Amino acid sequence: MDPTCDRIHQNPPPVSGEKRVVDEMDFFAEENCLKKTSRVDAIKKESTELDSELDTGLNLHMANTSSDKSMVDDETLPNMEKKRTTNKLIVLKDELERMNTENQRLRDMLNEVNNKYCALQMHFVTLMERQQNRKPRTAEENEMIDRTTEEKKDGGIVFPRQFLNLGQAAIANKEELSQSSSEGRTQNGFRSPQNNVELVSVTFKSGQEAESPDLANQGWVPNKVPKFDTSKDYDQATDATMRKARVSVRARSEATMISDGCQWRKYGQKMAKGNPCPRAYYRCTMAVGCPVRKQVQRCAEDRTILITTYEGYHNHPLPPPAMTMASTTSAAASMLLSGSMPSADGLMNSNVLARTILPCSPNLATISASAPFPTITLDLTNTPNPSQLQRPQGQFHVPFPNPPHSFPSDGPQVFGQALYNQSKFSGLQSSHQDMMNAATAAIAADPNFSAALVAAITSIIGANGHPNNHGNNNSSTRSSSDNNVGKSNFVGN
DNA sequence: CGCGTTTGACCGGCGC
């Protein structure tokens, strides 16, 4: 839409669009050590510029070519010249096509890499968790842990289970994914051209909210049925701490909604008080009873920033990309959590560490202990977000090495779960802290991770990047949303 | 005609 202030400031207008994207890529690319990746990256960049970047890249290129041509035409009209240019064009087209195929191939590769990465991360998280369990804890904590462990055995607990699913599914669905997302209608592709995720934040909602943490099995009961009734009530009550995790993703996107691989149905829209932009409410429709909901809202200051907040856990398997994201996110979350909830000490440590590492990784994870529920924020880019800057003191940052490729949309599932599980122990692990931090740092510092992810992002964004939004996006895509905004504003409040 | 979105109404929580 309107030029984003940020962008403009940061980049020169003309090439801005493409430059911007490339810039981000470059950031990682520099760290990039993956043998093929580096090369791949270069190619990818090209292809991205050529085909994907909807308006920006593509148009720009086209514009250039055409302009060249026109110039020639104007000055010398000889047919030869014309032919030449035409040929050139054809050649370019061929090239473009080639790039596309190449891109496709690369995407496959990346998928693979991603899966591997995912697996690795799962492993990592598992290890961490194990480590954690080893720690001495209070009786209560022990109890919880025990329970958790048991549940794991049963497969009852979602956290571990999800990971398993992730792994399996990731592998199993890989092909499906790349080929056809058989999902019917409104499945969001995981392509969202201009979406660059910048940060993820998770919020725990305390209180007896509805979703049982176990979520997996429990369908979300719509209607006004008191959530309390349906819900968890039982035991879970013990850990009244958090029933619900919130993951919010800050993404730069001009689209009305980021695509995350899930199907969403809009069920409401309202004006938030401090924000001129409306907030849209969506519900996951991938599965019948899926309790996951999300809110999409644009940042007041910078409207190019889209804030998507996910709540609840999916009661169904996630599409590969989403899963990858989820695991990734969850890993980060677990890292955060491991050191988070705890005292300020932990916070401080993390903070320091984060700052130290910051230069290496543009991504940040933040936890804020603000009011009702603490918020964890994973900052994936170093973008100077006003909101971020404004952030109150009670937060700390941790570098988050994994830029989600499309969106952590489904993060809540794994992510949330992880948070939930770990949050139980909150307060104890100061020592883990170190370990966690170390691990985090290690990962963050490891260019391979970043590279792989960047590659993934690039491929996904680039390959599929076309303007139209899929599924739900449509709904919101319609300008109507804006209109509604106005109306609903008044009405709503 | 089915389905998803739109949008005003409704509801529960919260602060005054």
Next chain:
DNA sequence: GCGCCGGTCAAACGCG
């Protein structure tokens, strides 16, 4: 108790 507010419901609407 009242009003604000975030969130959800559901009838109406529009699209394919």
